[in-house]
Amino acid sequence: MTLTQGCTTRPYSSVDFETACRHIAAAGYTDVALFGNTDGPAVCSDSTPDYIASRRRIAADAGLTPSMVIGGMKVGEAVEAAANDYFKLIDAVAAVGATFLLDCGTDDTERIDDYLAVMRRGAAHAASVGVQITMKPHGGITLTVEHLTKIHEAVDHPAFGICFDPGNIIYYTKGQRRPEPDAPAIASRTNSAIIKDCIVENDTPEVWVNPGEGLVNFPAVLGGLVAGGFMGPLYLECVAQGTLEQINRHAAVAREFVASILGKG
Numbered sequence: 001m002t003l004t005q006g007c008t009t010r011p012y013s014s015v016d017f018e019t020a021c022r023h024i025a026a027a028g029y030t031d032v033a034l035f036g037n038t039d040g041p042a043v044c045s046d047s048t049p050d051y052i053a054s055r056r057r058i059a060a061d062a063g064l065t066p067s068m069v070i071g072g073m074k075v076g077e078a079v080e081a082a083a084n085d086y087f088k089l090i091d092a093v094a095a096v097g098a099t100f101l102l103d104c105g106t107d108d109t110e111r112i113d114d115y116l117a118v119m120r121r122g123a124a125h126a127a128s129v130g131v132q133i134t135m136k137p138h139g140g141i142t143l144t145v146e147h148l149t150k151i152h153e154a155v156d157h158p159a160f161g162i163c164f165d166p167g168n169i170i171y172y173t174k175g176q177r178r179p180e181p182d183a184p185a186i187a188s189r190t191n192s193a194i195i196k197d198c199i200v201e202n203d204t205p206e207v208w209v210n211p212g213e214g215l216v217n218f219p220a221v222l223g224g225l226v227a228g229g230f231m232g233p234l235y236l237e238c239v240a241q242g243t244l245e246q247i248n249r250h251a252a253v254a255r256e257f258v259a260s261i262l263g264k265g
Contacts, residue, residue: 003232003262005195005255006031006067011239011247013037017055021062023244027252032059033068033102033235042069043096045088052095059097068100068134068192068235069093075106079117086122094129100192100233101126102163103135105142105151112141116154123157134192136163139172145182152189162189164225166216167196167207167238175200180220187228195258196237207238211254219261226262234258 007029012020016039024032034042034055043052059066071089074082093101106115119133126133135142135151142148148162164186166179175198197214198207212218236258239250 003226003234004031004067005029005258006033006065006233006235007251007255008033008035008068008070008235008237009037009042010035010237011241011251012244015244018058018062021059021064023248024251025062025064027248028255029236029251030063030065031067031233031235032062032064033070033100034066034096034098035070042071043092044071045085045092047092049095052092056096066096067098067233068102069096069098070102070104072103073106073115073118073122075108075111075115079114082114083118083121086118087125090122090126090129090131090133094131098131100132100134100163102192103133104138105135105140107140109141112151115141116151119151119155119160120157123155123160127157127159131159132191133160134163135160136165136194137168137172138165139168143172144169144177145186148186149189161191162186163192163194164190164221164230165194165196165237166218166221167194167198167214170198170200170215171205171207174203174205175215180217180224183221183224184228187225187230190225190228190230193225193230193232193234194237195234195254208241209238210240210250211236212257213240218258222258222261
């Protein structure tokens with residue numbers, strides 16, 4: 001099966017966006033997820049039209065589709081203000097040409113009702129401009145798939161889905177939770193997924209490892225997602241760090257590793 005493979009700019013956060021895009025394209029990826037670089041953030045609610053247009057142009061010049069942007073709700077604000085800001089963020093995501101707004105929930109578990117209120121309104125606005133919100137496990141209110149499922153059911157909108165991140169399942173539970181059984185359980189709710197591994201040493205988790213070299217069983221995770229109807233896309237978020245040349249090699253190998261798994265399906 002062929003699923004779109006993109007790469008986030010996170011492994012290339014130490015360089016500017018143009019450099020990151022060139023290397024991501026050279027590693028064989030077709031899509032880029034904007035996570036921020038040395039010359040500025042991804043795009044956000046207060047990004048200027050010129051800034052958004054420059055991000056879109058830089059990606060296109062590298063032969064990449066800027067299909068995902070990381071962003072989130074301003075949790076400290078009242079619901080009305082937070083929703084209006086989130087609408088602006090969604091509009092910026094649409095303007096840069098992306099399909100997905102990657103949301104990380106909030107660590108403030110006491111604000112879950114406010115978060116749900118903003119996401120319900122945000123999902124409706126996202127649908128009107130052709131954007132999908134995709135929420136990943138990130139601790140707090142999105143610690144486990146049960147948390148993700150509860151929020152997904154509460155928002156209850158086709159423009160709001162789950163981004164399955166197997167490395168984060170391990171990272172935020174310090175290895176107490178495994179992503180493999182969760183993949184088929186969450187697949188029908190999943191509209192994007194992250195390629196990220198994780199190790200845990202002395203009760204300390206670490207995600208800067210190459211996919212396939214940590215605790216995540218990627219054949220089981222990807223197999224479970226696909227069997228449950230998941231159709232992509234996938235985005236590489238972390239590899240082992242090093243020189244730019246080493247990161248390039250890790251990113252290319254990660255893409256081939258995932259392709260080899262999907263090719264066996």
